[in-house]
Amino acid sequence: MKVIEIKDVNKIYNSTEIKVHAVNGVSLDFDQGEFAAIVGPSGSGKTTLLNLLGGLDLPTSGKILIDGEDLSKLKSSQLIDFRLRNIGFVFQSYNLIPVLTAEENVGFIMALQKIDRKEREERTWSLLKAVGLGDRLNSRPAKLSGGQQQRVAVARALASRPKFVLADEPTANLDSKAAKTLLEIMEKLNREEKITFIFSTHDPRVVKMARRVITLEDGKVISDEVKKQSNDPENG
Amino acid sequence: MNDFQMAWRNIWRNRRRTLITAASVFFAVFFALIMRSVQLGSYDRMFKNVIESYSGYIQVQQKDYFDEPVLDNSFELDQGLLDLIASDPNVKAVVPRLESFALAAAGSSTQGVVVMGIDPQGEKEVSEVHNRLVRFKLTDEAIKALMNETLPERTKKLLKIFKNEAYTGTGRLMLDMGLSEKDTSDVLPVFRKYASFSNYYLEEEDSMSVIIGDGLSDYLGLSIGDTIVLIGQGYHGVSAAGKYTIRGIAKIPSPDIDNIVVYMPVNTARKLYGAHGLSTSAVIMMNNTDEKSLVATAGRLAEVIPESLVLRSWKELNALMVNQMDADNKSGMIMIGILYLVIAFGVFGTVLMMLAERRREFAVLISIGMQKHKLAGVVAFELLLIGLMGVMAGVIASLPVVIYGNINPLRFKGQMASMWEDYGFEPIMPTLMPDAYYLWQTVVVLIILSIAIFFSIRKIYKLNVIQSIKA
Numbered sequence: 001m002k003v004i005e006i007k008d009v010n011k012i013y014n015s016t017e018i019k020v021h022a023v024n025g026v027s028l029d030f031d032q033g034e035f036a037a038i039v040g041p042s043g044s045g046k047t048t049l050l051n052l053l054g055g056l057d058l059p060t061s062g063k064i065l066i067d068g069e070d071l072s073k074l075k076s077s078q079l080i081d082f083r084l085r086n087i088g089f090v091f092q093s094y095n096l097i098p099v100l101t102a103e104e105n106v107g108f109i110m111a112l113q114k115i116d117r118k119e120r121e122e123r124t125w126s127l128l129k130a131v132g133l134g135d136r137l138n139s140r141p142a143k144l145s146g147g148q149q150q151r152v153a154v155a156r157a158l159a160s161r162p163k164f165v166l167a168d169e170p171t172a173n174l175d176s177k178a179a180k181t182l183l184e185i186m187e188k189l190n191r192e193e194k195i196t197f198i199f200s201t202h203d204p205r206v207v208k209m210a211r212r213v214i215t216l217e218d219g220k221v222i223s224d225e226v227k228k229q230s231n232d233p234e235n236g
Numbered sequence: 237m238n239d240f241q242m243a244w245r246n247i248w249r250n251r252r253r254t255l256i257t258a259a260s261v262f263f264a265v266f267f268a269l270i271m272r273s274v275q276l277g278s279y280d281r282m283f284k285n286v287i288e289s290y291s292g293y294i295q296v297q298q299k300d301y302f303d304e305p306v307l308d309n310s311f312e313l314d315q316g317l318l319d320l321i322a323s324d325p326n327v328k329a330v331v332p333r334l335e336s337f338a339l340a341a342a343g344s345s346t347q348g349v350v351v352m353g354i355d356p357q358g359e360k361e362v363s364e365v366h367n368r369l370v371r372f373k374l375t376d377e378a379i380k381a382l383m384n385e386t387l388p389e390r391t392k393k394l395l396k397i398f399k400n401e402a403y404t405g406t407g408r409l410m411l412d413m414g415l416s417e418k419d420t421s422d423v424l425p426v427f428r429k430y431a432s433f434s435n436y437y438l439e440e441e442d443s444m445s446v447i448i449g450d451g452l453s454d455y456l457g458l459s460i461g462d463t464i465v466l467i468g469q470g471y472h473g474v475s476a477a478g479k480y481t482i483r484g485i486a487k488i489p490s491p492d493i494d495n496i497v498v499y500m501p502v503n504t505a506r507k508l509y510g511a512h513g514l515s516t517s518a519v520i521m522m523n524n525t526d527e528k529s530l531v532a533t534a535g536r537l538a539e540v541i542p543e544s545l546v547l548r549s550w551k552e553l554n555a556l557m558v559n560q561m562d563a564d565n566k567s568g569m570i571m572i573g574i575l576y577l578v579i580a581f582g583v584f585g586t587v588l589m590m591l592a593e594r595r596r597e598f599a600v601l602i603s604i605g606m607q608k609h610k611l612a613g614v615v616a617f618e619l620l621l622i623g624l625m626g627v628m629a630g631v632i633a634s635l636p637v638v639i640y641g642n643i644n645p646l647r648f649k650g651q652m653a654s655m656w657e658d659y660g661f662e663p664i665m666p667t668l669m670p671d672a673y674y675l676w677q678t679v680v681v682l683i684i685l686s687i688a689i690f691f692s693i694r695k696i697y698k699l700n701v702i703q704s705i706k707a
């Protein structure tokens with residue numbers, strides 16, 4: 001079943017004298033349960049594409065449908081609500097609200113969704129356990145390492161039970177060990193819970209773990225390959 | 237985790253910045269309140285003084301008297317009209333007065349004076365001249381004699397500072413002499429012996445005696461029992477002259493009046509000026525003296541007085557003073573305005589810093605699905621909390637100062653005091669008890685705060701999420 005349909009999407013930045021065609025005629029579909037990496041050289045349009053998928057930005061032309069719903073038809077406050085209900089986000093760094101503990105950061109998004117307290121607590125706890133932070137519930141972000149913060153961010157992204165999670169270079173600021181741990185957790189959640197992950201990366205070891213690799217260059221998709229078999233992370 | 241908790245934690249994430257912002261609001265509110273309270277307190281006192289010792293709250297006058305205050309514009313004030321006015325529920329007392337100018341002479345000095353013909357009994361409820369008679373006076377001789385007595389060193393020093401000061405009671409005297417309650421029994425007899433003053437109030441039928449202001453007595457060098465000669469122009473141009481014995485000296489809290497006033501029974505004044513049965517005004521004191529009651533009372537009185545007469549409010553009667561106060565008030569407001577402007581810039585500085593620092597965080601929150609209005613609500617709440625902390629601390633800290641200043645007003649001594657008196661002000665600075673002005677100061681701060689809040693909300697609504705996340 002298709003979660004995301006991208007139909008001939010263009011994004012042109014006109015802000016300066018130079019016209020930048022950041023996304024150039026991209027058409028892609030994503031199915032439920034994918035674990036897809038978007039790769040490509042710097043400036044190839046990865047972030048721009050993810051922003052369009054996340055409804056943070058609107059395409060210059062073309063259509064993005066999420067579960068059949070056209071993002072460009074939504075008003076800005078509806079778009080925020082749409083993101084809350086459908087999309088999980090993991091940013092490169094400083095994802096978390098500094099004044100909230102790990103537990104509260106994860107619970108926060110469910111509070112926005114008006115999920116009742118008991119369910120919130122249970123889910124928060126199981127998610128933080130799943131990302132290996134069951135013992136750091138009461139730590140504030142400043143007390144966590146970069147890798148731990150990113151794992152909290154993943155837990156938060158999943159807390160709202162989104163249709164898919166977008167992660168723009170989630171490992172860019174992590175050392176290779178922390179990067180590997182994070183990816184393993186994501187991969188496990190994908191495999192066991194059927195969570196759809198779409199992430200961009202420069203890191204070849206992360207690329208190896210993806211089951212689908214989409215390569216961009218100058219805003220165009222130059223290759224889109226689906227690996228036949230799920231990778232064993234140990235061999236990565 | 238509700239919005240309040242989140243806001244609360246946010247304001248303490250940068251403790252120093254929060255404290256500096258709250259402290260600047262605190263100081264602005266604190267100083268503005270004290271300044272305002274002293275300013276308004278002084279006005280209040282000055283107006284009360286002049287109203288209670290002279291003008292009354294409302295006067296009934298002949299139509300033209302206000303523009304041309306001469307005896308020819310006086311009127312016949314009969315008992316019937318006085319009774320009619322007195323029957324109004326808010327009228328405490330009403331007395332006739334005959335007021336005119338004269339030249340006073342004593343020895344070789346002369347001075348222009350205001351002769352006030354008063355009803356000695358009725359005036360007890362109006363200008364209370366009988367309560368203002370001088371009981372003690374620190375004349376040169378008195379001080380000389382007191383210096384030879386056993387008095388505390390401090391008191392001897394203070395004696396010189398308060399040279400020539402007149403006292404209508406022992407309380408002020410003891411205060412100025414730096415004496416406490418327990419010294420009173422030892423020291424007071426000494427002051428009684430050398431510095432006391434025998435004074436008499438006017439009697440209805442006494443056609444030979446007057447009471448003069450303490451300032452006037454100083455100027456003319458006159459004391460009890462001395463003679464004062466008054467020369468002036470009477471009703472319809474007749475000449476007026478009389479010789480009187482000074483029966484009392486009164487300390488009138490308005491220096492403007494104290495320096496020129498001569499009180500005599502109204503019938504004596506009528507005789508002096510050849511104005512039989514005439515009055516220049518009927519002076520009215522009120523029970524409730526707030527603006528609303530005064531206006532209501534004036535409305536009722538206007539219905540009952542004859543057409544040839546008019547009512548003049550204390551504001552009209554003291555127009556010069558009202559104008560002076562208005563000008564002074566405006567300059568005070570400008571000062572406070574500048575104070576608030578400085579504070580507003582300070583608050584804006586910290587708000588801008590806060591917004592810049594948290595731009596990325598706001599962007600993340602909006603990305604993951606927090607509505608802008610909810611986010612704006614949290615931020616507005618934070619600013620409101622910080623602002624209210626400052627306002628409340630300022631209000632609370634100012635209360636003891638203002639209340640103390642009202643009960644124990646700041647008094648000027650020596651040269652400073654005479655300087656104030658030269659300008660026609662009583663040398664005293666009481667504060668005004670907390671009143672509507674407290675509310676206004678708070679409202680002004682809240683307006684500044686709302687501007688900062690409005691600005692923050694706008695910033696949040698205009699936030700470019702993508703750019704901010706990159707940052």
Ligand SMILES: Nc1ncnc2c1ncn2[C@@H]1O[C@H](COP(=O)(O)OP(=O)(O)OP(=O)(O)O)[C@@H](O)[C@H]1O
Nearest residue numbers: 013015020022040041042043044045046047048049
């Ligand atoms: N707001 C903008 N205004 C103008 N041009 C922009 C803007 N944002 C991105 N671009 C341009 O669009 C192109 C794609 O940028 P994008 O950030 O998507 O690349 P990327 O693949 O994420 O690169 P990186 O790997 O360095 O993160 C670049 O040429 C960039 O300069």
Ligand SMILES: [Mg+2]
Nearest residue numbers: 046047048168
């Ligand atoms: Mg990028």
